[in-house]
Amino acid sequence: MTVPSQTRHPEPARDAAGDLVHLRRAGVSLLLDASNSGVPVVLHWGADLGALTGPELLDLATALRRPVRYGGPDGRPVGVLPEHTHAWFGMPGLSGHRSGRDWSPRFQRTELRMVDGSDGVPTGVAVTARDDAAALDLVVEVDIDPGGLVRLRADLANPAHADPYQLDGLALCLPVPPQAAELLDLTGRWSRERAPQRQPFTVGTRSRESRRGKPGLDATLLLIAGTADFGFRSGEVWGLHLGWSGNHRIHAERTPEGDALLGAGELLLPGEIVLAPGEHYRTPWVYASYGRGLDEMSARFHAHLRRSVPSRRRSRPVVVNTWEAVYFDHDLGRLTALADAAARIGAERFVLDDGWFRGRRDDHAGLGDWYVDPDVWPDGLHPLVAHVHGLGLEFGLWVEPEMISTDSDLARAHPDWMLGTAGRLPLEARWQQVLDLTHPDAFHHVLDRLDTLVREYGIAYLKWDHNRDLLDAGTQPSGRAGVHAQTLAAYRLLDTLRERHPRLQIESCSSGGGRVDLGILERTDRIWGSDCIDALERQSIQRWTQLLLPPEVIGAHVGAARAHTTGRTHSLTFRAGTAFFGSFGVEWDLTSTTPEEQRELAWWVTLYKRHRDLLHSGTVVRVDHPDPALWVHGVVAPDRTEAIVAIVATATSTTANPGPVRLPGLDPDRRYLVRALAPEAAEKVLPAPPPWVTGPGVRLSGRILGAAGLQAPTLRPEQLLLVHLDGR
Secondary structure (H helix, E strand, C coil): CEEEHHHCCCCCCEECCCCEEEEEECCEEEEEECCCCCCCEEEEEEECCCCCCHHHHHHHHHHHCCCCCCCCCCCCCCECCCCHHHCCCCCCCEEEEECCECCCCCCEEEEEEEEECCCCCEEEEEEEEEECCCCEEEEEEEEECCCCCEEEEEEEECCCCCCCEEEEEEEEEEECCCCCCEEEEEECCCCCCCEEEEEECCCEEEEEEECCCCCCCCCCCCEEEECCCCCCCCCEEEEEEECCCCCEEEEEEECCCCCEEEEEEEECCCCCEEECCCEEEECCCEEEEEEECHHHHHHHHHHHHHHHCHHHHCCCCCEEECHHHHCCCCCHHHHHHHHHHHHHHCCCEEEECCCCECCCCCCCCCCCCCCECCCCCCCCCHHHHHHHHHCCCEEEEEECCCEEECCCHHHHHCHHHECCECCECCCCECCEEEECCCCHHHHHHHHHHHHHHHHHHCCCEEEECCCCCCCCCEECCCCEECHHHHHHHHHHHHHHHHHHCCCCEEEECECCECCCCCCHHHCCCEEECCCCCCHHHHHHHHHHHCCCCCHHHEEEEECCCECCCCCCECCHHHHHHHHCCCEEEECCCHHHCCHHHHHHHHHHHHHHHHHHHHHCCCEEEECCCCCCCEEEEEEECCCCCEEEEEEEECCCCCCCCCCEECCCCCCCCCEEEEEECCHHHHHHHCCCCCHHHHCCCEEEEHHHHHHCCEECCCCCCCEEEEEEEECC
16 A cells, blocks of 8 residues: 555564564464575464474474575575565566566565564564665564464555656465465355365466456455365365455465465556655555364454454344345335334344435436435435334445446536546446545545435444446546555545444445455454345355354345245245354345244344354354265354354255264363254254254263264255254
């Protein structure tokens, strides 16, 4: 991010003692070698090496030092910023030049400072380096948090006396050992986000990129390298995530020389960052997590998110969202009746979705005109808001502040406020363009409208959408590439609004799960997992989204029996039991439901409220069951006194008896009462329930449940059973 260079250096705690830096927390070690004169290299990132004395560190460094390559240049192990000058022939960490000069820097370290935690234990380093010939200054920060999550970022400065420097890319990397034989990443599309794909980690480069101006529906949340056949509870895995909401590149690379690494950085468009004298660029944070199995790797990300934003520790209210209930058909009588039904089932927040503002009778018009439509709401939203508040519910509102409809008063008044290049507008998508938030007047227009709406209506929650990709995203009138600046402006808009309204909660929605990253989640409270709330699709979407995010951050709603996006029909038990493991909500026309459906849904809401503290604080566990049709996942309390597990039939099993399922993550020496969490629901879906379901339950130790397991019920396809384990 381009900001004045004098602000870039972190305040260090004390000088480093020696050339080897060993950072270790929560079962993870990161060993940095600063014995050379350049940027430190990583000798080990992975399992905890234990407390090591100075002589032991020296012996370990000697034991890991590689021989000089036969017939090759006398290079050195690749650093956290790979440099071509040190015989690194893969993707360089830094790409840039001054009119063709200074394109292959060789940084010399000028300082290495340790950063201590509150307990005096080193938790990070700040490395300062310089290339006098290229006239570039570099600061690299590396730290490890209390949960063992590693973070890296770099800061590149162009000194005040130098010519402008065009930056084409700056990526940071971490090595993985030769045992990392497979790669896992995710892909997807609208209403089918987070589909896993695996491949061998062979020689070459596996690069996942986004030029959409956001991570995208096809984005991989994490790029993961692991030992052969790693799973949720087995093998070793190393995962990387970039905390950035704009264009990005994340890659895995293995070279013929034997190096293997994971790297990530912002993907810069041509000419997007030119550092003037005295300017600098700071990368987004690169997050890296090691684990024995995917669950342990995920747990480090979950713990980080739960610590990072205090508002996330508030209970997640049960939401009723109006979208799939009424779409654009806004009518006060219909919506107050829906709010009444929401209150009857025990909802705590009512969110009015798209269609409330001026000219918005469908998705062809109105974006940018953030005024309540007087034709539909002659008294504004006040009657609806008063009714909702009178029921004891919070009120939330849908907005899409970064977009503008070409058919809007704002677009007609300010055509220069739309992103574009070469004197033309980009191809339309969803009849909309992108509002240039880098334009000061456009930024303040949106900020003023949002601020006014939140104040006037006592809004507790914004569903913040971002529906289209950024195409030809240039700033007017020059047309110069502007995704980087647009992303920072969106961050600033969110930050300013939150500063003015500290208790306001915001959901990041982007045609569903198109903007999911730790950069946006520094500023928002939950994400919309997908526009698809078909429970079967959501089983997969939520399973893989939870590689990065804990359950309470993922919006998960109960829809109508027949899913709007797929046409599938599911029981209420399957729909609610799926949404149970998320930020629970309802997106269904409750005024059209039967009294029996409302009673059953109210029962699920009560059940969710009873257990949400466990669901939203516990450790996520997923089971590597041999039957691919049977998925088992759950949450174990931090003190391991309690757990809730879902046994889910996603398809028809090839065998009549799926056999026992092992339940991991429990206290091996604690005895648990095991029984169906919802026996009434179980009786509806189980043709022949096993004895432990129909009786008073069984008492078994965590050791037995983890090793021998529990006989799985025979479920029909697209059914589930919730299991409660109580060891209190």
